[in-house]
Amino acid sequence: MGAEQTLIGSERSTRQQADAPSAGLLTRSGLPAAQLWRLDPAYRHLNHGSFGAVPTATLEKQAEFRAQMEANPVKWFVELPGHVARARAAVAHRLGAEPGSAALVANASAGASIVYRTLLAERRPVHVVTTDHGYGAVTMGAERLARESGGTASRVHIPLDATPEDVLGRLETHLAANRADLLVVDQVTSPTARAFPTAAICDLAHAHGVRVLVDGAHSPGVLPAAIETKADAWVGNLHKFWCAPRGTAVIAAHETAAGPALDLMPLIDSWGATLGYPERFDHQGTLDLTAWLAAPHAAEHLEHEIGWDAIRSHSAAMMDLAEHEVGAALAESGVEDPVPDVGQAVGPMRLLRLPGERTWTHDEVDALRVPFMDSTGLVVSFTEFEGRAYVRLSAHAYTTPDDIQAMASSGVPALVRGIG
Known part of the structure; x- marks a missing residue:
């Protein structure tokens, strides 16, 4: 059975929707930053770096332009x-x-x-x-x-x-x-x-x-x-x-x-x-x-509601937390050196090693994304370098400590069962 199939089967029977996240970063008016987006709360979104996420107000601005175009x-x-x-x-x-x-x-x-x-x-x-x-x-x-x-x-x-x-x-x-x-x-x-x-x-x-x-x-x-x-x-x-x-x-x-x-x-x-x-x-x-x-x-809009300095600082803090919590969970599962040295780390993105010693191709690790998401409710990216597989996490203003903890407590065990 392929790794992606194993991931589906190992978690689907126990999959539950994500709990309401803690506030995390707040807007200038005191609301949870996540309320600025339409992201599905049934998932924990830890892969902003792949396709981004558009704030609701910006989608509404785009809809106004479309309405003018069609009028x-x-x-x-x-x-x-x-x-x-x-x-x-x-x-x-x-x-x-x-x-x-x-x-x-x-x-x-x-x-x-x-x-x-x-x-x-x-x-x-x-x-x-x-x-x-x-x-x-x-x-x-x-x-x-x-x-x-x-x-x-x-x-x-x-x-x-x-x-x-x-x-x-x-x-x-x-x-x-x-x-x-x-x-x-x-x-x-x-x-x-x-x-x-x-x-x-x-x-x-x-x-x-x-x-x-x-x-x-x-x-x-x-x-x-x-x-x-x-x-x-x-x-x-x-x-x-x-x-x-x-x-x-x-x-x-x-x-x-x-x-x-x-x-x-x-x-x-x-x-x-x-x-x-x-x-x-x-x-x-x-x-x-x-x-x-x-x-x-x-x-x-994001500058007005939150401020870009605050967004960058929060995103980096969430990834620092991910290195500590997810890295510790991977280490406890037997992954050696779970947080690799990447030479020049970047604030909102982090790389962590996957379990196992097999050699991976780009297509093989990429195929893990949807099965892992469907089975755990965790949205992440999987990458490969020199045949070694990694999970790449990336954060934005809406990322909360609860999201990171869910990856450590639920995501890592799913990876160990599926591909470890």
Whole structure:
């Protein structure tokens, strides 16, 4: 029987809905922060980092935009580029970016694809370097760029516990020995929940004449200064920790020591195709862009109701608690070193080892998510690095100590029975 089937069978008979969570973080008006969202209280949501969660007020703002669109589609779509431009400027301002450097796109992977297509259009071989901490879709796109351009793709191994100095040393060794045109590196990694020293990496790559794409998918809302301005291109999702409606992300291009700013074009040409960057991205035909228009509201709403400093502090505290409580439960179940050293830990995300010694693939660990959720009421992410399986927890304002305790007292025993 597969691990995912075992997880279903071991817990389903005793599954109960989650108890009402303790207050945890409060809004400025004294309400539990969780009341700002529509999350199902039958589950404990410890995986904000995968798909985010949109506050109710922001969903209502998006619904207002949709109502305007449907009330007069002609007026809506004629005026839509102007609405997008204003939303783009508001997002750029909150991210600390120049409005002329940033555009709105569907997600970080789409932004990376735009960079790859721009480089492919130069009609020369592109030699690409990635790391083994990269997000799968972005890495696969980089490797396709290398194939289609006639270049090469190489991947640098970075140990899980590598310090910032270790990361820089390994990249320096690789760039000194291999031809490279583009380095793709994560700001906050998805499979390993750690940060990379992207500013120093950009300086290093530029010294070798190599452009840098920084994948900042998890950065907005997590890092106070999310955009890596030293990167030739940066992409970041607003639907994760920023809590915008899904399908909202930012791409930013900068002039660097490696060359002028990339002349980025949307993946789909529309009537703005002859405009300059980033205005050409404001024209997206008849796509429903209400998510983009509601993106500024998400950040402003959470600042008004709670405050981003308080959200970041609370999220980090919840993950510190998870390291202690869930880590202790895993240790008691026989897991050695349950809280791995990830070199540069990130506030709202943590990695913990799963029981057992088997070797895992990405698809195998990913298949655990839904069965584990269905059987325990705990929503988490499972990841893999170098064949070792981990549970990745991530928190936001709505996360409570009760959620963490439930993962320790119910989630860990389910994992031990299912895959230990």
